[in-house]
Amino acid sequence: xxxxxxxxxxxxxxxxxxxxxxxxxxxxxxxxxxxxxxxxxxxxxxxxxxxxxxxxxxxxxxxxxxxxxxxxxxxxxxxxxxxxxxxxxxxxxxxxxxxxxxxxxxxxxxxxxxxxxxxxxxxxxxxxxxxxxxxxxxxxxxxxxxxxxxxxxxxxxxxxxxxxxxxxxxxxxxxxxxxxxxxxxxxxxxxxxxxxxxxxxxxxxxxxxxxxxxxxxxxxxxxxxxxxxxxxxxxxxxxxxxxxxxxxxxxxxxxxxxxxxxxxxxxxxxxxxxxxxxxxxxxxxxxxxxxxxxxxxxxxxxxxxxxxxxxxxxxxxxxxxxxxxxxxxxxxxxxxxxxxxxxxxxxxxxxxxxxxxxxxxxxxxxxxxxxxxxxxxxxxxxxxxxxxxxxxxxxxxxxxxxxxxxxxxxxxxxxxxxxxxxxxxxxxxxxxxxxxxxxxxxxxxxxxxxxxxxxxxxxxxxxxxxxxxxxxxxxxxxxxxxxxxxxxxxxxxxxxxxxxxxxxxxxxxxxxxxxxxxxxxxxxxxxxxxxxxxxxxxxxxxxxx
Amino acid sequence: xxxxxxxxxxxxxxxxxxxxxxxxxxxxxxxxxxxxxxxxxxxxxxxxxxxxxxxxxxxxxxxxxxxxxxxxxxxxxxxxxxxxxxxxxxxxxxxxxxxxxxxxxxxxxxxxxxxxxxxxxxxxxxxxxxxxxxxxxxxxxxxxxxxxxxxxxxxxxxxxxxxxxxxxxxxxxxxxxxxxxxxxxxxxxxxxxxxxxxxxxxxxxxxxxxxxxxxxxxxxxxxxxxxxxxxxxxxxxxxxxxxxxxxxxxxxxxxxxxxxxxxxxxxxxxxxxxxxxxxxxxxxxxxxxxxxxxxxxxxxxxxxxxxxxxxxxxxxxxxxxxxxxxxxxxxxxxxxxxxxxxxxxxxxxxxxxxxxxxxxxxxxxxxxxxxxxxxxxxxxxxxxxxxxxxxxxxxxx
Numbered sequence: 001x002x003x004x005x006x007x008x009x010x011x012x013x014x015x016x017x018x019x020x021x022x023x024x025x026x027x028x029x030x031x032x033x034x035x036x037x038x039x040x041x042x043x044x045x046x047x048x049x050x051x052x053x054x055x056x057x058x059x060x061x062x063x064x065x066x067x068x069x070x071x072x073x074x075x076x077x078x079x080x081x082x083x084x085x086x087x088x089x090x091x092x093x094x095x096x097x098x099x100x101x102x103x104x105x106x107x108x109x110x111x112x113x114x115x116x117x118x119x120x121x122x123x124x125x126x127x128x129x130x131x132x133x134x135x136x137x138x139x140x141x142x143x144x145x146x147x148x149x150x151x152x153x154x155x156x157x158x159x160x161x162x163x164x165x166x167x168x169x170x171x172x173x174x175x176x177x178x179x180x181x182x183x184x185x186x187x188x189x190x191x192x193x194x195x196x197x198x199x200x201x202x203x204x205x206x207x208x209x210x211x212x213x214x215x216x217x218x219x220x221x222x223x224x225x226x227x228x229x230x231x232x233x234x235x236x237x238x239x240x241x242x243x244x245x246x247x248x249x250x251x252x253x254x255x256x257x258x259x260x261x262x263x264x265x266x267x268x269x270x271x272x273x274x275x276x277x278x279x280x281x282x283x284x285x286x287x288x289x290x291x292x293x294x295x296x297x298x299x300x301x302x303x304x305x306x307x308x309x310x311x312x313x314x315x316x317x318x319x320x321x322x323x324x325x326x327x328x329x330x331x332x333x334x335x336x337x338x339x340x341x342x343x344x345x346x347x348x349x350x351x352x353x354x355x356x357x358x359x360x361x362x363x364x365x366x367x368x369x370x371x372x373x374x375x376x377x378x379x380x381x382x383x384x385x386x387x388x389x390x391x392x393x394x395x396x397x398x399x400x401x402x403x404x405x406x407x408x409x410x411x412x413x414x415x416x417x418x419x420x421x422x423x424x425x426x427x428x429x430x431x432x433x434x435x436x437x438x439x440x441x442x443x444x445x446x447x448x449x450x451x452x453x454x455x456x457x458x459x460x461x462x463x464x465x466x467x468x469x470x471x472x473x474x475x476x477x478x479x480x481x482x483x484x485x486x487x488x489x490x491x492x493x494x495x496x497x498x499x500x501x502x503x504x505x506x507x508x509x510x511x512x513x514x515x516x517x518x519x520x521x522x523x524x525x526x527x528x529x530x531x532x533x534x535x536x537x538x539x540x541x542x543x544x545x
Numbered sequence: 546x547x548x549x550x551x552x553x554x555x556x557x558x559x560x561x562x563x564x565x566x567x568x569x570x571x572x573x574x575x576x577x578x579x580x581x582x583x584x585x586x587x588x589x590x591x592x593x594x595x596x597x598x599x600x601x602x603x604x605x606x607x608x609x610x611x612x613x614x615x616x617x618x619x620x621x622x623x624x625x626x627x628x629x630x631x632x633x634x635x636x637x638x639x640x641x642x643x644x645x646x647x648x649x650x651x652x653x654x655x656x657x658x659x660x661x662x663x664x665x666x667x668x669x670x671x672x673x674x675x676x677x678x679x680x681x682x683x684x685x686x687x688x689x690x691x692x693x694x695x696x697x698x699x700x701x702x703x704x705x706x707x708x709x710x711x712x713x714x715x716x717x718x719x720x721x722x723x724x725x726x727x728x729x730x731x732x733x734x735x736x737x738x739x740x741x742x743x744x745x746x747x748x749x750x751x752x753x754x755x756x757x758x759x760x761x762x763x764x765x766x767x768x769x770x771x772x773x774x775x776x777x778x779x780x781x782x783x784x785x786x787x788x789x790x791x792x793x794x795x796x797x798x799x800x801x802x803x804x805x806x807x808x809x810x811x812x813x814x815x816x817x818x819x820x821x822x823x824x825x826x827x828x829x830x831x832x833x834x835x836x837x838x839x840x841x842x843x844x845x846x847x848x849x850x851x852x853x854x855x856x857x858x859x860x861x862x863x864x865x866x867x868x869x870x871x872x873x874x875x876x877x878x879x880x881x882x883x884x885x886x887x888x889x890x891x892x893x894x895x896x897x898x899x900x901x902x903x904x905x906x907x908x909x910x911x912x913x914x915x916x917x918x919x920x921x922x923x924x925x926x927x928x929x930x931x932x933x934x935x936x937x938x939x940x941x942x
Contacts, residue, residue: 213913240630241650
């Protein structure tokens with residue numbers, strides 16, 4: 001009887017471990033199955049290593065069981081195991097686990113490994129039992145082993161992933177070669193876009209503009225990894241051979257990644273949007289970022305064309321490297337004189353912005369032709385993105401008049417400084433997609449233009465800027481103080497630097513709130529804002545923050 | 546502008562038309578003219594009864610004597626898919642365990658088909674559905690030029706000189722031939738020409754010097770078409786031809802030619818088979834021996850005529866002219882002239898390679914022009930209709 005209960009206790013712990021594996025898989029997925037990053041995230045907070053309720057339940061069960069006699073200890077242990085194993089709450093879930101085939105394989109592998117580990121523990125305990133150890137001792141062994149099984153869920157996940165590596169690698173290779181075969185059949189002209197930020201926006205703008213002449217396919221959303229792009233090709237193009245132009249957005253967290261994407265989608269034209277401190281903590285230095293982005297240019301054929309944002313010092317270095325022969329450059333910061341002197345190709349000048357959108361003059365410096373550009377898109381940094389598109393489209397033979405017409409039709413991409421008005425008359429500037437030192441300046445400027453009511457900023461600040469992060473966030477605080485009338489900061493530790501920035505100004509401290517979750521922030525605005533007010537959602541962070 | 550790859554171009558020839566054989570010649574002239582550096586050429590041969598084949602074995606004019614040509618290795622059945630995603634040919638459309646069906650993507654199509662089911666807008670319609678750039682006139686221009694009655698209406702409207710005509714349907718002819726004969730002789734003096742409305746070349750066309758010949762000619766003509774037109778013959782005139790290429794605002798007319806065998810009217814054999822290499826060595830005078838003013842007038846009229854039928858790409862426009870008086874009448878527009886009127890363009894400074902390259906470029910421009918249109922206009926009609934039910938939707942009640 002009592003031994004049967006012990007087996008039940010063991011089964012409860014195993015079930016608990018499996019539940020925890022499923023819960024942890026969500027974070028592992030957010031970290032893109034990079035075990036190092038994931039384990040560092042787990043280790044960063046003792047509550048993640050040793051969750052409080054299971055620990056308390058386990059300890060209490062242990063003590064009560066030791067104190068009681070008869071079959072009661074086993075029952076107590078079973079109860080405490082149940083309490084310890086009940087699913088945990090991880091607060092707000094913005095991105096639930098996506099049940100991909102890979103995650104399913106991973107879960108099965110991790111569950112199997114944990115079951116094997118549990119079985120090994122049970123066998124060890126059985127040997128103790130054979131050695132006529134007293135029952136309480138066994139109970140304690142089972143209880144302790146089970147708890148370890150539960151706590152080690154992240155380890156089982158990582159082991160499961162390691163076990164699946166050969167299979168995943170084989171599948172990846174098959175997937176990649178299928179994508180390559182599809183592209184070989186279509187043979188579109190390929191335009192690669194990379195940069196620390198502005199990639200997805202530029203890609204979308206360019207697709208819209210080039211469609212005036214070519215059937216243009218762009219990798220969807222922000223698919224910008226090797227696997228993401230193969231996925232897009234296999235899904236969208238294996239039965240659709242129309243594309244004359246393929247725009248490939250190339251992202252990178254490490255050196256060599258863009259070169260690998262270029263093998264799959266060999267570019268004829270390469271566009272570099274910005275080099276900045278995005279993902280700096282993964283790259284180490286801005287110099288490494290520049291090197292990684294330059295891979296796109298290095299992979300161009302000698303007869304290819306590179307399009308550069310001249311306003312970025314790191315990108316100017318790339319231009320100076322002299323490859324390929326045809327290098328187009330755009331600027332929105334130079335004067336006409338400077339533009340002529342430095343020999344750039346396209347200049348954006350006379351930039352005006354209102355809440356209705358942007359307008360500027362685009363001048364083709366070599367020929368002197370110019371056009372006035374108007375668009376509903378907000379954010380001054382988009383002038384650079386648009387100039388890159390104009391240079392590329394003009395190079396591909398689109399008449400300037402077609403380009404102007406297409407830009408007039410552009411709308412902002414979802415969650416990228418998108419402006420909507422609620423039924424209640426509140427203006428929402430949604431810039432939640434991501435934030436970088438360039439875009440926050442533009443976004444706050446747009447918020448500052450709002451008149452006729454309060455201007456609320458809700459932000460968790462910027463992340464992954466490495467050593468520059470605190471300083472950039474402090475600057476964000478200073479700018480925010482100038483642009484907003486009210487500020488809600490999401491996440492205490494995360495926003496400390498912003499708060500320092502705000503406090504260095506004369507901004508009324510009573511109008512700054514710090515809350516723990518985005519939901520609290522949204523609730524706050526729904527309670528406090530009224531018709532005529534505006535709110536800017538600046539950046540949103542994954543659940544691992 | 547650099548391009549890593551060659552364009553894949555399908556040249557379509559043969560076809561379900563009385564001009565089947567001429568089309569094979571034209572198709573081969575085009576394939577030979579396409580520079581191999583820039584193009585991968587895919588021959589598409591359409592048989593007399595409308596079966597489609599492709600394969601490298603179909604290149605080479607001499608092979609078309611071989612009755613077993615289509616059984617050779619590498620010759621595969623194919624069809625042009627109207628599905629925009631395929632953007633090309635489906636090889637082995639009826640797949641079996643031993644014959645895999647696959648898509649051959651095309652960048653551009655070059656129809657070299659003359660007459661029915663090729664030059665008349667039907668193939669162009671298929672290419673429009675497929676959304677593949679193609680050489681030559683679009684659906685409307687092809688269809689219009691194919692119909693002599695409607696062409697003349699459009700040209701009259703554009704102020705271009707055309708002969709008066711009398712037209713009628715086969716049904717009416719079968720019911721009341723005498724009334725028609727009477728009406729014709731009441732309107733025009735002999736000699737007259739009888740023409741089926743929609744056939745190219747000279748097939749079915751007859752000349753009538755009297756009532757009996759007129760009746761006989763019409764009896765022949767109604768075998769070829771449902772609609773017939775009769776127009777006065779221009780005596781003492783010459784035939785003058787002019788070719789035009791272009792699209793949008795950029796049109797160009799070639800030098801003029803005067804075919805030599807006007808005197809007693811060109812028979813089919815005269816028109817295509819005299820000489821060794823088909824059309825290009827038929828006897829003709831280039832440039833036509835007429836005054837510079839008249840040449841300029843005819844060239845201008847040719848450009849206007851192609852624009853008037855919303856044509857593009859290439860056409861050869863045929864005239865009847867009296868050089869002494871300076872009068873001329875536009876006779877017909879061929880939107881896919883035999884041999885691409887290469888013999889005229891050579892005199893205007895185009896090699897065969899230049900001409901086909903120019904025509905492909907025009908095809909791509911025309912396709913680009915279409916991309917300026919919006920085809921995907923989202924409405925909330927379906928949402929509204931599904932809410933109200935189909936009965937309440939617009940168009941039904």
